[in-house]
Amino acid sequence: MKKQLQKIIYDVLLKLWPDSVIAIEDIELSYPPKNFGDYSTNIALKLASKVKQSPMAVADKLRKDLMKNKRGDFKLIEIAKPGHINFYLSEKYLQDLIGIINEQGEEYGNSREKGEKVMIEYSQPNTHKEFHIGHLRNVSIGNTLVNVSRKAGYDTIAANYIGDTGTHVAKCLWALNKFHTSESFEEKNNKAEFLGKVYSDAAQAIEGSEENEKEFKEIQKKFNEGDSKLIGLWKKTRQWSLDDFDSIYKKLGVSFDVCFYESEEEIEGKKILPELLEKKVVKKSKGAVIADLEQYDLGILVLMRGDGSVLYGLKDIPLAIKKFTKYKIDRSIIVTDIRQDLYFQQVFKILELLGFDKNTIHIGYEFVSLKDGEEMSSRKGNVVSARELFSQVEEKIKKQFPESVDLEKISLGAIKFFILKQSSRTKIELDIDESIKINGDTGPYVQYALARMNGILEKQKEIELKGEKKIELLEHEKELELIRKLLKFPELVEDIAQSYEVHQLPYYAIKLADLFHSFYHECKVLDEKNANRSLARIELVKAAKTVLTETLRLMGVSAPNKM
RNA sequence: GCCCUUGUAGCUCAAUUGGAUAGAGCGCUUGGCUUCGGACCAAGAGGUUGCAGGUUCAAGUCCUGCCAAGGGUACCA
Numbered sequence: 001m002k003k004q005l006q007k008i009i010y011d012v013l014l015k016l017w018p019d020s021v022i023a024i025e026d027i028e029l030s031y032p033p034k035n036f037g038d039y040s041t042n043i044a045l046k047l048a049s050k051v052k053q054s055p056m057a058v059a060d061k062l063r064k065d066l067m068k069n070k071r072g073d074f075k076l077i078e079i080a081k082p083g084h085i086n087f088y089l090s091e092k093y094l095q096d097l098i099g100i101i102n103e104q105g106e107e108y109g110n111s112r113e114k115g116e117k118v119m120i121e122y123s124q125p126n127t128h129k130e131f132h133i134g135h136l137r138n139v140s141i142g143n144t145l146v147n148v149s150r151k152a153g154y155d156t157i158a159a160n161y162i163g164d165t166g167t168h169v170a171k172c173l174w175a176l177n178k179f180h181t182s183e184s185f186e187e188k189n190n191k192a193e194f195l196g197k198v199y200s201d202a203a204q205a206i207e208g209s210e211e212n213e214k215e216f217k218e219i220q221k222k223f224n225e226g227d228s229k230l231i232g233l234w235k236k237t238r239q240w241s242l243d244d245f246d247s248i249y250k251k252l253g254v255s256f257d258v259c260f261y262e263s264e265e266e267i268e269g270k271k272i273l274p275e276l277l278e279k280k281v282v283k284k285s286k287g288a289v290i291a292d293l294e295q296y297d298l299g300i301l302v303l304m305r306g307d308g309s310v311l312y313g314l315k316d317i318p319l320a321i322k323k324f325t326k327y328k329i330d331r332s333i334i335v336t337d338i339r340q341d342l343y344f345q346q347v348f349k350i351l352e353l354l355g356f357d358k359n360t361i362h363i364g365y366e367f368v369s370l371k372d373g374e375e376m377s378s379r380k381g382n383v384v385s386a387r388e389l390f391s392q393v394e395e396k397i398k399k400q401f402p403e404s405v406d407l408e409k410i411s412l413g414a415i416k417f418f419i420l421k422q423s424s425r426t427k428i429e430l431d432i433d434e435s436i437k438i439n440g441d442t443g444p445y446v447q448y449a450l451a452r453m454n455g456i457l458e459k460q461k462e463i464e465l466k467g468e469k470k471i472e473l474l475e476h477e478k479e480l481e482l483i484r485k486l487l488k489f490p491e492l493v494e495d496i497a498q499s500y501e502v503h504q505l506p507y508y509a510i511k512l513a514d515l516f517h518s519f520y521h522e523c524k525v526l527d528e529k530n531a532n533r534s535l536a537r538i539e540l541v542k543a544a545k546t547v548l549t550e551t552l553r554l555m556g557v558s559a560p561n562k563m
Numbered sequence: 564g565c566c567c568u569u570g571u572a573g574c575u576c577a578a579u580u581g582g583a584u585a586g587a588g589c590g591c592u593u594g595g596c597u598u599c600g601g602a603c604c605a606a607g608a609g610g611u612u613g614c615a616g617g618u619u620c621a622a623g624u625c626c627u628g629c630c631a632a633g634g635g636u637a638c639c640a
Binding site: 028029030031032033034036040042045048049054055080081082083084124126163166167168285286287288289290297299300301302303304305306307309311312336337338339340341342343364366367379400401421422423425426427429434435437438439440441442444445447448449451452455456458459460463491495499501503504507510511514517518520521522524525526527541562563 | 566567568569574575576577579580581582583584587588589595598599600602603604605620621633634635636637638639640
């Protein structure tokens with residue numbers, strides 16, 4: 001609707017003030033406050049000084065011409081102080097939308113193919129470390145972006161990039177050799193959890209002792225040189241972590257189209273280094289290899305240590321190049337912790353200097369900390385693992401609803417909603433008891449709305465409604481408000497694909513659930529005495545169910561049929 | 564030191580990216596099931612948007628200064 005309306009306004013502008021016309025995309029349409037219509041434009045305010053008339057005069061002229069072109073979609077076009085033009089959709093337009101939604105089903109809200117290829121890299125867990133609740137924020141955001149991007153018509157590749165090598169791995173290997181025999185760890189039940197523990201113990205042991213540090217450095221050197229025994233241990237333990245990640249992804253309902261590994265990119269990085277030096281994008285300094293980006297106000301990035309070991313940057317560059325050349329993408333999106341923002345600006349600048357001045361975007365989110373304000377750090381060993389969070393929340397929900405059969409769906413819904421609801425700019429201080437709630441603005445609240453819709457649609461099968469479906473009978477304020485919300489869904493998808501602000505999705509879902517609950521209390525759906533209207537209301541419930549289910553799907557949340 | 568982000572109701576967060584009367588939930592006060600599921604609904608109280616200036620038809624949003632919190636800033640990722 002938004003786009004059609006833009007076009008209509010544009011045509012009128014063209015006719016009235018051909019000299020002052022602005023680009024069609026610059027005609028802003030917003031959702032006005034309550035009782036000011038469905039759409040609103042401030043174009044008259046913008047145009048007033050250009051055409052040297054008062055905003056209200058401009059608005060009034062526009063309105064008169066718009067009235068002639070409005071067709072049946074709008075019942076009213078008004079102007080309001082200081083120069084807003086407000087559009088009120090007709091009841092018929094809203095009623096007809098229900099038929100459109102029910103016809104399109106889950107495809108409602110899909111945009112046309114945009115012909116643009118996008119890769120979204122997210123998750124990026126480290127092997128040999130615990131998968132903790134901070135990683136959950138990354139996965140929730142990344143997966144939502146992928147789903148939204150696809151729905152908005154972009155050819156989207158979901159990518160993972162696993163940190164399977166580096167200092168943390170060497171530390172873990174050192175500790176495994178020193179403190180554990182192979183028999184002792186072969187029989188562990190949760191091997192990934194065990195590895196995480198070994199890693200944090202190792203980190204602390206090395207920090208506190210020079211002797212340990214020396215030993216570890218030797219192991220690290222041997223590992224980097226390809227010592228066969230260490231490589232064997234690395235391969236085995238690495239697989240434990242990878243298996244663990246797979247099971248977590250499965251539980252979360254996310255999947256990746258491609259998976260990159262740091263151990264592989266490290267080799268590529270070494271290969272590409274001579275070329276980088278030759279092109280003078282990087283240089284040697286103080287024994288290390290650096291990119292001096294001071295002239296761009298981006299400081300200095302170290303790509304290779306003095307001892308010849310490869311740092312993250314030298315792996316990310318060949319990876320980025322691969323994304324653009326091998327996968328032929330037009331836009332590259334990387335989701336990580338906000339603390340890496342400068343780092344990625346540096347990497348993107350280096351890519352630009354190499355001639356890859358493509359569309360590269362870093363989406364940073366603030367980190368998750370624990371309630372006491374202490375930062376989670378797997379090095380310190382004070383992390384709350386994702387699994388621990390799952391089981392604690394499930395337990396909590398089980399206590400509340402002992403009869404529920406879909407604890408997993410409900411608790412995952414609660415967790416993902418809680419995480420996604422906050423804009424990526426805010427820090428999340430997590431207190432499991434306080435944070436993951438089940439009433440109010442939460443996942444379960446929305447799931448409950450869906451369960452009610454299901455309840456109605458199930459019950460409908462048991463009764464006989466003798467009548468004729470008359471969609472024009474939907475004229476109750478609550479019905480129309482609900483439809484108005486459904487109308488906005490496609491525009492929301494399009495918005496998020498542009499702004500990457502995934503938190504709008506849970507807010508939309510909550511508002512939609514809200515309007516449904518409110519409708520539910522005011523309007524009885526199944527009413528044999530009013531069969532015609534009942535049949536129409538069933539169509540509305542179906543449409544609401546479709547849109548709400550689809551909204552949740554974008555967030556990676558599913559809802560139980562019964563709660 | 565320099566750079567970035569944040570500061571909105573008692574608490575946790577929104578605000579269509581410069582638009583109209585700054586909105587939700589939790590908590591608090593009150594009301595609602597002989598009814599399609601009360602994990603719900605309806606109503607109320609609660610605000611100098613950190614402080615002070617500036618820009619314009621219009622500022623929570625932009626610019627300047629200050630205060631407070633967090634992060635980044637050459638060998639972590």
